[in-house]
Amino acid sequence: MTTALDTAMPTAPVGSPAIVARDLTKRFGDVTAVDGLSFEVLPGRVTGFLGPNGAGKSTTLRMILGLVHPTEGSAAVLGMPYESLDEPMRAVGAVLETQSFHPLRTGRNHLRVLAAAGGIDDARVDHVLATVDLSHAAGRKAGGYSLGMRQRLGLAAALLGDPRILVLDEPANGLDPQGIRWLRDLLRGFAADGRAVLVSSHLLAEMDQLADDVIVIDHGRSVRQGTVRDLTAASARVRVASPAADELARALRAAGLSPIADGDGFTVAGTDPDRLGAIARDAGVPLSELSTSAPTLEDVFLELTERSHR
Amino acid sequence: MKDTIRAEWRKLRTTRTGKGLLAATVALTALGAWGTLHEMGPATSTASTIAALPLFLLATWSVSILAMVLGIRSVTDEVRHGSLVPTLLATPDRRRVVGAKLAVAGAAGAVLGLAAIATGTAFAMIWTATHGGMLALGGTAFAILTVKVAAVGAAWAAIGLGIGLIVRHQVAAIVGALVYLFVVEDLIGGLFDGVAKFLPGSAADAFIGMSAGGAELVAPVVGAMLLAGYAALSMGVGTERLVRGDIS
Numbered sequence: 001m002t003t004a005l006d007t008a009m010p011t012a013p014v015g016s017p018a019i020v021a022r023d024l025t026k027r028f029g030d031v032t033a034v035d036g037l038s039f040e041v042l043p044g045r046v047t048g049f050l051g052p053n054g055a056g057k058s059t060t061l062r063m064i065l066g067l068v069h070p071t072e073g074s075a076a077v078l079g080m081p082y083e084s085l086d087e088p089m090r091a092v093g094a095v096l097e098t099q100s101f102h103p104l105r106t107g108r109n110h111l112r113v114l115a116a117a118g119g120i121d122d123a124r125v126d127h128v129l130a131t132v133d134l135s136h137a138a139g140r141k142a143g144g145y146s147l148g149m150r151q152r153l154g155l156a157a158a159l160l161g162d163p164r165i166l167v168l169d170e171p172a173n174g175l176d177p178q179g180i181r182w183l184r185d186l187l188r189g190f191a192a193d194g195r196a197v198l199v200s201s202h203l204l205a206e207m208d209q210l211a212d213d214v215i216v217i218d219h220g221r222s223v224r225q226g227t228v229r230d231l232t233a234a235s236a237r238v239r240v241a242s243p244a245a246d247e248l249a250r251a252l253r254a255a256g257l258s259p260i261a262d263g264d265g266f267t268v269a270g271t272d273p274d275r276l277g278a279i280a281r282d283a284g285v286p287l288s289e290l291s292t293s294a295p296t297l298e299d300v301f302l303e304l305t306e307r308s309h310r
Numbered sequence: 311m312k313d314t315i316r317a318e319w320r321k322l323r324t325t326r327t328g329k330g331l332l333a334a335t336v337a338l339t340a341l342g343a344w345g346t347l348h349e350m351g352p353a354t355s356t357a358s359t360i361a362a363l364p365l366f367l368l369a370t371w372s373v374s375i376l377a378m379v380l381g382i383r384s385v386t387d388e389v390r391h392g393s394l395v396p397t398l399l400a401t402p403d404r405r406r407v408v409g410a411k412l413a414v415a416g417a418a419g420a421v422l423g424l425a426a427i428a429t430g431t432a433f434a435m436i437w438t439a440t441h442g443g444m445l446a447l448g449g450t451a452f453a454i455l456t457v458k459v460a461a462v463g464a465a466w467a468a469i470g471l472g473i474g475l476i477v478r479h480q481v482a483a484i485v486g487a488l489v490y491l492f493v494v495e496d497l498i499g500g501l502f503d504g505v506a507k508f509l510p511g512s513a514a515d516a517f518i519g520m521s522a523g524g525a526e527l528v529a530p531v532v533g534a535m536l537l538a539g540y541a542a543l544s545m546g547v548g549t550e551r552l553v554r555g556d557i558s
Contacts, residue, residue, distance in 0.1 A: 059558065066402045067395065067557040083402040094399055100392040102325055109324040110393075117317035117400035157396055 016079070018043045018165045018196030019064055023073035026059050026220075033059045035220035036073070041198045041213075043164070046191045048211030048228070049200040050297075052305055056220035057200040058096070061169055064198075065094055078164065089118035093158030094167040098150050098174065100157070103143025107134060107153050110142055111160060118161050128156040133182075147174030155186075166190060168199045172206055184210050204298040214297070216304050223304045228297060235300045238276050241265025241289035251283035252276075265289055314401050314410035318384070322414055327387065331380050331418075332425055338372040339426040343433035369426035369459050370518050374511065377419035377463040378487055381470025384415045385548075386480035398557060408549045411471055419467025423460035455518065462514045465537045469510065472544025475552050499525075513537045 019041035026034040034056040041047045051057050062068040064075040066082035074081070078091055085091045101110040111125040129135045132152040137145065142153060151174050158166060166187065172180050187197050187210060201207050207214065207228075214231060216223045224231060241264050242248040252259045252268060257279075259266035265288075268276060273290050280287050322328045346368055388394040401407050470487065477483035491511055499506025506512055507526050515525075516533025527533065 062556070062558060065399060067398060069554075069556060085402070088402055089400050092399075096395055097392050100396050102321075102387060102391045102393055104326060105321075105324050109320070113317050113320045113324065114396055114400055116320050117313055117397065119313045 016043075017041060018078060019167075019198060020076045021060070021064065021073070022075070024060060024063055024070050024075060025072040026056070026063060026068060027071045033220050034063070034070075037217065037220065037222055038073075039215045039222065039225055041165070041196050043196045044191055044194045045212040046187055046197040046199065046210055048207040048214040049198055049217070050202070050204065050207065050214055050301055051200075051217040051223075053202070055217050055305075057217065058169055059220075060217070061094075061096060061167055061198070061200065065092065065096075065167065067096075087118065087161070089114070089120065089161030089163065091161075091163055092165045092167055093161060093163040094169075095151070095154035095158050095171055096167075096169045098147065098154070100154060101142045101150075104141050106139050107142045107145070107149075107156075108138040110153065111156060114157050114160055120160055124160055124162075128159045131159060131186075132156045148176060148179050151175055151179075155183075163195070165196045165198070168197070170201055171199060172201060180206060204301050205296065208297040216301060218305045224300075231300050232297060235269070235303060236272075237293045238268045238271055238273050239265055239289060239291050239293060240268060240276050240280070240287060242280065242285050242287050244285050247283065248280065248285045248287075251279050251285055254283075255279045267293075311406060311409065314406050315413050317397075317400070318410045318414040322384070322418060325387075327383055328380070328418060331376050332422060335372055335376045335422045335425050336429045338376070339369055339429040340433060342368040342372060343430045347433060347437045369423065369430045370462050370514055373419070373423045373426045373459060373463045374466045374514055375488070375491060377422050377466040378470035378473070378491075379484055380418055380422065381415045381467035381472075382474040382477075382483045382487060383480065384411050384471055385474030386478060386483055389478045390480050394557060404553045405549060408471075408475070408545070408552060412468055412545065415467040415471050416464040419463035419465070420460040421463070422467075423463030424456065426463075427456050427459050458518050461534075462517060462537065465514070465541045468541035469544045472541070472546070472548035475548025476544070508536060510537065510540045513540065 017040040021037055021039050024034050024037040025032070037056070037060060049057055049060070059068055063070045064077065064082065077085060082088060082092070101107075105113070108125060108129065111128065112122060114120075115122055115125050126135065126138070129138045132155050134149060134152050134156060137149060142150070145153060151171060155168075155171065158168070168187075171183060175183060184206070187199065191197050191212070199207075199210070211228055213225070213227050215225045216231075239262065240248065240252075240259075245265070249259050249266065252266065255275075257268050257271055259268050273292055277287070277290060280290075385394075388397060397407060398404065401410075473483050473487050477486065495506070495509050495511045498509060499512075504526075507516065507528050512525065512527060513533045513536035516527040517530050517537055518533075519527075519530050528536065
């Protein structure tokens with residue numbers, strides 16, 4: 001069933017980006033929702049798309065998927081505009097809204113409508129219903145589904161075409177902890193299979209465990225892009241304390257660092273414990289504490305977005 | 311295109327909208343037929359196709375309203391429930407989506423037309439039979455009128471589809487369109503002499519070849535062209551709005 005789907009895919013070279021955004025800009029009247037945004041989403045990786053509410057995440061995803069026309073710039077999916085894809089459902093599966101179905105239509109019929117539109121065999125409908133654990137409710141009207149079930153139905157629709165790329169806007173909304181874990185496993189497995197996942201979320205703790213790469217945007221502009229590891233490492237802090245606090249501070253400043261007073265010690269950015277230990281030793285200052293604090297993605301995110309608000 | 315039409319057809323079949331509008335067409339025509347035949351009295355017992363003309367007028371009237379609502383809802387249901395997004399993700403070519411909707415809504419509108427004629431005719435036959443007469447409805451004239459009513463259904467579905475694409479908001483589109491049909495068109499006719507016969511409602515009557523209360527009509531062929539023109543205008547503006555606009 002699924003093997004037959006691979007044949008009609010655009011033949012982008014192996015390892016080339018699944019999605020490329022170049023200077024994407026969208027203005028609604030006087031409001032600039034997205035401002036010169038460029039990024040790439042790579043196959044085999046989960047890319048988190050982060051930003052505060054109103055940062056332009058949904059507008060960006062909609063521009064990638066051909067729903068919103070960019071004012072400037074362009075987006076390509078597997079090397080071409082989404083509108084030019086021959087079989088878009090086999091290229092990209094997307095979930096953009098919690099409710100995207102007629103409430104009086106059954107879950108199965110909702111998927112059958114989309115299967116028909118995508119030229120996908122009806123047998124695939126029951127397959128994806130089982131994948132998202134919704135088979136038991138397939139014959140019920142979707143309007144009676146819980147929020148979590150609606151998310152699962154949306155995911156089922158996205159998986160219908162056995163796509164190369166998944167694009168999900170806040171997919172964890174409404175899922176319980178088990179559901180979130182299930183979603184994480186699903187997306188990790190999808191990426192492990194060499195496919196690409198672009199997922200926006202405000203659940204940063206969740207993204208810490210899920211994403212390989214992150215794109216942080218604020219006010220429609222890219223604030224930071226990179227791997228989760230690099231991003232958190234760059235913001236790592238070393239905490240250091242000494243009974244001779246003043247001498248320690250002097251030594252640190254002399255070494256070009258900017259210690260910030262933190263209780264009985266200091267927090268220092270842009271360095272590592274080895275170097276701090278050496279500075280203290282050379283200055284003859286005894287240390288009572290030397291530790292690193294690895295920030296969570298949430299810490300980094302808040303720092304980045306607060307900085308861009310200043 | 312075949313896949314897109316198949317998807318639209320499944321949409322129509324898997325909710326109650328289509329069935330509900332079919333039932334409403336039958337009910338509205340039946341109600342009207344009962345009243346019309348009551349007014350016509352036993353004279354109908356000698357009726358030919360021509361004497362049954364008021365039934366066609368009635369069928370045209372109920373089909374105009376309900377086929378238009380069907381056309382409107384084929385878009386506004388999707389806007390209202392958010393299913394327009396997956397529809398356009400599956401088929402990014404928006405003109406193709408509109409084309410498929412036109413094919414399915416047009417066919418469904420024609421079916422409503424046939425249902426209305428069947429209902430009206432059944433009533434007329436029962437009525438004349440119970441009054442000791444026989445309604446002769448065979449022949450080309452009856453067949454042509456039946457086809458015309460079906461075509462009116464398709465045309466109004468297209469007009470409704472265009473309205474739905476332009477207005478998008480379900481309640482506003484339906485209420486606005488009904489207010490136009492029931493109030494505004496009459497008002498325009500009353501205010502501006504000689505204009506009424508060119509308006510969509512009168513154009514449909516002209517195409518069928520009859521009018522309520524002997525209002526002035528254009529020739530049937532002109533009526534057909536006007537009706538097709540209104541459908542093309544509504545569809546054209548609606549399609550452009552969908553193609554150029556953002557789905558956000």
